[in-house]
Amino acid sequence: MAELTPLAISVLALLEEKPMHAYEMYQLLITRKNDRIVKVRPGSLYHTVERLAGQEYVRATGTERAGNRPERTTYEITPAGSDALIRRVERGLENYAYEYPTFPVLLSEAHNLKADDAVLRLRSRVDDLDTLLADVDATLGKATEVDVxxxxxxxxxxxxxxxxxxxxWLATTIERIESKDLAWQPREKQ
Structure with missing residues (x-):
């Protein structure tokens, strides 16, 4: 069997809580802000549910229609799905795997920019990170307030x-570039 994707892990984990339809899963992932840790789009979520059903990790338990809304199929996790989830979590926690994020590649090529341009762009990223940190802190604070x-x-x-x-790290790197502790030598054009 193929390795469970991050979205498949999330779907199986939601179905461990209770049976639900794909739209409910999507809404819960967004409400819980899990879209920050797993890329989730309605189409990809529906495709993931279908793939998990094909692997017999989930099964449909019924279809319902509310008003003029489209039919919604409710799914539940199977014992094989529970086992697959547990095995994937076990392997993922104990074994480091390179995830190949883009940012280290961009940092490796930052020398192609002039130092002042690189600093300007890194400062912008630091500002974005400060905003994200404030948002994460607020979310964690709300969760703590309701005794999660x-x-x-x-x-x-x-x-x-x-x-x-x-x-x-970026703030320190900016300081090092500005103080010339980190020698900045843009690549010469040939």
């Missing part, structure tokens, strides 16, 4: 620490 157990927040806490570490 911390164990359900560890993904968000991890994300917050990653954002803060990136912001702090």
């Amino acid at each position: 157990p911390e164990v359900y927040l560890i993904g968000g806490l991890f994300m917050r620490h990653q954002l803060a570490a990136e912001r702090d």
Whole structure:
């Protein structure tokens, strides 16, 4: 079987809570702000549910129509789906895997910019990170206020620490570029 994608993991985890239809899954992911940790679009979510059904990790339990809304099929997780979810979480927690984010590639090529341009753009990213951190802090604060157990927040806490570490590293790098501690030599055009 193919490795479960991040979206498939999220779908199976939602169905561990209770049976639901794909639109409800989408709404929960957005409401819980899980779209910050997994790329979710309605079309990709429906495709993922269909793929999981083909793998017999989920099964349809019924179809209903409310008013003039389209029919909605409710799904539940199967025992095989529960096992697949657990196995994927176990492997993912214990084994490091390169995820190939774009930002390190862009940093590796930042020398193609003039130092003042690079600093300007990095400062803009630091501002974006500060905004994201404030939003994550607000979300985590709201969850804490309504007594969401911390164990359900560890993904968000991890994300917050990653954002803060990136912001702090970038702020230090900006200082090093400006103080000339980090020699900036744009590549010569040939």
